[in-house]
Amino acid sequence: MTTKKVEVQQAVMAADLSYAQKIKDRLKEKGILMVNLIGSPGSGKTTLLEKTLGKDGLRAAVIEGDVATDRDAKRIEATGVPSIQINTNGGCHLEANWVDSTIDKLPLDELDIIFVENVGNLVCPAEFDIGEDHKVAISSVPEGPDKPLKYPLLFTEASAVVLTKTDLLPYVPFDLDLYWGDVGKLNPKAKRLDMSCVKGEGLEEWSRILRGWLEEKRNG
């Protein structure tokens, strides 16, 4: 028996990336936009979806990623939009192979957009390409303004950054200039959006962004 050194130089996530590519190809063929919503537990991802679904004329479906329970999926179902739950059983994010095996259960011929509500977490979901067209970073006023620099990968990967619960600004110390300044340093190209689902602020612009992305996808 001999010991030898082997040079490998191999990307670890290659298998996952091939699933992501398969999803991208499938959705391109169908002209469906996929948007991956990433934020902490309680940042307002499900509420944003409730306020979005069925209200802007886009035919949508939702893939719900959660560690446990189908509570969010039930909230989505109540909007009348098709949804599929993936329980990760402890896993902290969704991976492309799971999304791939889920996607054909959706009525793809009747859809404009698939939202993926990722597991509530600012770290791992940003690491994994699940075949989406855009990642959206969602963080809320009560979480504090320091999230972009503490979790830079998500904010650099995101095509749009949504700051939710801005109706709480009068009650919670939150430095808007610091927050948006850091987002601007990390990712000057990201669309920036202040949002209050309670007051209905920012929802029209959110809708415009989604429509713009869909148009880009279908024309590009």
Added chain:
Amino acid sequence: MSLVSAILESLEKMVDENGWSSVKSVTLKVGAMRQVIPDVMKFAFDVSVKGTPMEGAELAIISVPIKFSCRGCGARWGEEELGYLCPFCGGTNVDMDQGMELELESLEVQER
């Protein structure tokens, strides 16, 4: 933890294909943007390899710092100026040249 699972999956495949009897050490390149804490990854690796040909293998992690370059003015800078805004010309046409690596660099293996 799922990064560790992905690493183990790659290793198991290589062990199968090459017919090695065990893996003695694994060297991994991890970019600083990968949000990996080396001690946590080593712990997860040690726990996960039990009962596999990688059991007892040492995991060495080479940390790759973040580096940016600006397509506008050609400047290069590192993570002390973290950002996609060029600190020299203010341009936004910026590439991250390194920092997202997650690569198996080399292995020490025992042949049959």
